[in-house]
Amino acid sequence: MGPSAVIDLSALRHNLQRATELAPESRLYAVIKANAYGHGLLRVARALEAADALAVARVEEAVELRKAGIDQPILVLEGFFTSDELKAASHFQLEVAIQQPEQLELLSTHTVSEPITCWLKVDTGMHRLGFQPDAVDSAWAFLNSHPSVSKGVRVMTHLSSGDDLSDPATQAQLSSFQRSSDRFNTGTSIANSAGIIGWPGSRTDWVRPGIMLYGASPMSGRTGLDEGLRPVMTLKSRIIAINTFSKGSPIGYSGSWVCPETMRVAVVAAGYGDGYPRHAPSDTPVLLNQKRVPLIGRVSMDMLNLDLRSQPDAQVGDEVILWGEGLPAEEIAGRAGTIAYELFCGVTQRVVFEEIGA
Numbered sequence: 420m421g422p423s424a425v426i427d428l429s430a431l432r433h434n435l436q437r438a439t440e441l442a443p444e445s446r447l448y449a450v451i452k453a454n455a456y457g458h459g460l461l462r463v464a465r466a467l468e469a470a471d472a473l474a475v476a477r478v479e480e481a482v483e484l485r486k487a488g489i490d491q492p493i494l495v496l497e498g499f500f501t502s503d504e505l506k507a508a509s510h511f512q513l514e515v516a517i518q519q520p521e522q523l524e525l526l527s528t529h530t531v532s533e534p535i536t537c538w539l540k541v542d543t544g545m546h547r548l549g550f551q552p553d554a555v556d557s558a559w560a561f562l563n564s565h566p567s568v569s570k571g572v573r574v575m576t577h578l579s580s581g582d583d584l585s586d587p588a589t590q591a592q593l594s595s596f597q598r599s600s601d602r603f604n605t606g607t608s609i610a611n612s613a614g615i616i617g618w619p620g621s622r623t624d625w626v627r628p629g630i631m632l633y634g635a636s637p638m639s640g641r642t643g644l645d646e647g648l649r650p651v652m653t654l655k656s657r658i659i660a661i662n663t664f665s666k667g668s669p670i671g672y673s674g675s676w677v678c679p680e681t682m683r684v685a686v687v688a689a690g691y692g693d694g695y696p697r698h699a700p701s702d703t704p705v706l707l708n709q710k711r712v713p714l715i716g717r718v719s720m721d722m723l724n725l726d727l728r729s730q731p732d733a734q735v736g737d738e739v740i741l742w743g744e745g746l747p748a749e750e751i752a753g754r755a756g757t758i759a760y761e762l763f764c765g766v767t768q769r770v771v772f773e774e775i776g777a
């Protein structure tokens with residue numbers, strides 16, 4: 420008896436539609452890196468057949484999609500790092516981000532069978548991947564004259580701070596990108612989910628939503644519901660034991676929580692071994708019979724405890740929702756000092772996945 424992750428494919432399609440409504444003039448790469456943010460790479464790719472294109476971080480993720488018969492355009496956001504990856508990009512007709520001189524070097528020293536669609540990545544302030552604005556012109560010239568590169572090189576950048584509408588960094592990035600891209604007169608891409616939701620100026624030819632497709636908001640202090648999104652993953656489990664303890668009884672590891680009165684305590688079959696965050700403190704809500712019930716004490720590897728004082732009718736076997744439908748993952752993430760992205764990616768192998776809404 421352990422937790423299951425229910426993946427609602429109709430919610431996924433709804434969220435794709437929502438991204439399209441917010442950026443109606445743009446085409447869209449559905450970002451499905453990291454096993455589709457923990458939701459299952461192929462399951463999500465197949466459900467997003469209506470997306471113009473897909474994006475992943477690494478060549479091997481894209482190759483897995485191609486081998487499974489996915490034939491939409493696929494953009495590899497980090498590009499290739501070895502001659503084998505370069506060959507695979509050509510062979511499987513992947514689009515690649517070109518973000519460092521080493522990639523130009525690989526293009527110079529290896530020939531490929533079919534030319535590759537390239538996105539020149541400009542670092543406008545994220546300071547992670549990309550050419551600095553003063554190095555973009557020479558990379559642009561190189562790519563546009565290279566026989567291994569398809570005609571029509573495009574340009575892209577990535578926002579560092581789009582989740583905060585009051586942060587001036589985003590406007591500075593948009594202005595910097597415009598100075599670079601204006602010279603090239605080609606297709607551009609800037610917006611992640613935060614750009615799509617909060618920054619109209621970032622909705623250019625192509626947008627790249629990730630987290631919003633899974634129903635969570637990237638904007639700080641907001642949830643997917645606020646953006647008209649529906650949660651795709653619901654992580655649920657069951658109560659496997661109920662015990663009554665007297666006032667003063669410590670609960671769980673280190674006895675960090677002590678019963679203030681005689682009370683019933685439930686044990687739920689979900690812990691950090693399933694991907695429930697160990698740093699979720701006492702008082703983090705869990706949904707039991709549609710009501711929020713506080714978690715108490717330390718989260719263990721396989722189990723966590725609930726304070727049942729508000730739920731006199733709760734029984735062994737009752738279902739609980741840890742996040743998802745009725746309980747935003749953003750809220751649990753906030754309590755645990757992380758973000759919904761990390762909760763989704765952290766759901767472990769032993770959790771059983773189920774699909775609904777196909």
Ligand SMILES: *Cc1c(COP(=O)(O)O)cnc(C)c1O
Nearest residue numbers: 450496577611612627628629630
């Ligand atoms: C992950 C990623 C995205 C999607 O970001 P979200 O915040 O999940 O929407 C878009 N572009 C790049 C380059 C990324 O790495």
